[in-house]
Amino acid sequence: MKDDRALDQLLKGMAAEHRAQLPGPGLIWWRAQLQKKQIEKERIERPLMMMRHVAAITCGAAFIALLAQNFGEMQTVLRNDSWFLMPPLVLTAMAAVGSWALPLGSRAKR
C-alpha cells in the first residue's frame, strides 16, 4: 500500500459513504437572522442601559447628599414618628431603587 492515489481513493470513498440527517439550510438561515436581530437589539439598547445606570447613580448620590444635609432634622422627625413628612428623601430613594431594579428586571426576562 505505497501508492498515494490509492490512499486518496480510499479517503474519498470513506467520505462518500457518510450519511447524515442534516438540518435544512432554511433553519440555519433563520437562526442566523435571530442572532443578528439579537445583536442589533443589544446595540440599540446599550445607550438606554447606560442612561439608566447614570440615572441610578445620580439618584443614589442625591439621596446620600440629602441624607447628609438633613441628618439632624431627620433624627428629630424620626424620634417623633413622622418620617412620612420627608417626601423628597423618600421619592429620591424610590427613584434610585427603581432605576437599579428596571435594568436588572429586563435582563432577567431575557
Added chain:
Amino acid sequence: MLAVDAAIRHPAMTESLKNERVSQPEFEAFYLQTARLLHGYLCRLSRDSGIADEVLQESYIRMIHAPPMDDRPRKAYLYQTATNLLRDHWRRQKRERENWELNKSPKEQQQNLNLSLDMAAVFEQLSAKDRAVLWLAHVEELSHREIAAVLGLKEKSLKVILFRARDRAKELLEQAGWGRGHEG
C-alpha cells in the same frame, strides 16, 4: 453544549454585521454543496455526531455573518471556524491535547459511528490532527496553504505533518491487510 450566546457577543461578529453578507439563495446552494462533507469531517474529528451537529450549525451561522467571499475561501473559512469551534469545545472540557494530538478513541465513542468500512476503522486509529489533515488534503482537496490556515499551522510544518499522516495511514492499512488482497 456550545455557547451560542458567546457567538452572539463575539466582537468580530458584531463588527461584521455592519457589512454586506451572503444572500439566502447563495447560502442555501453553498450549504447543500458542502454540509454533508463538513458533517463527515466533524464526525470523524469529534467522534460524536451530536457535537458535530452543533458545530456544523454554529459554523454556518458564523459564515452567514462573515464578510462576503468567493466559494473556495468561504469553504476554507468554514472549515477553519468548525475546527476552532471544536477545539474550543475540547478546551472547555480540558481535553484538547488528548483529542487533538494523541490517538485516543474510546470504544463507546467508536460505537456511535458506522464503522463498517476498513478505511473508516483505520482512520479512527489516527490522531485528530492527522485525521483533519488527511481529510482536508484528500477529501476537500485544499491546498497546503489553505490547510495550514484552517488548522493554524505553518505551511512548512503542515507538509511534514501531512507526509507523516499519510505514512501512518498507509501503515495501518497495511496492518489491516490492504496491500495483500483487496486493494483498490
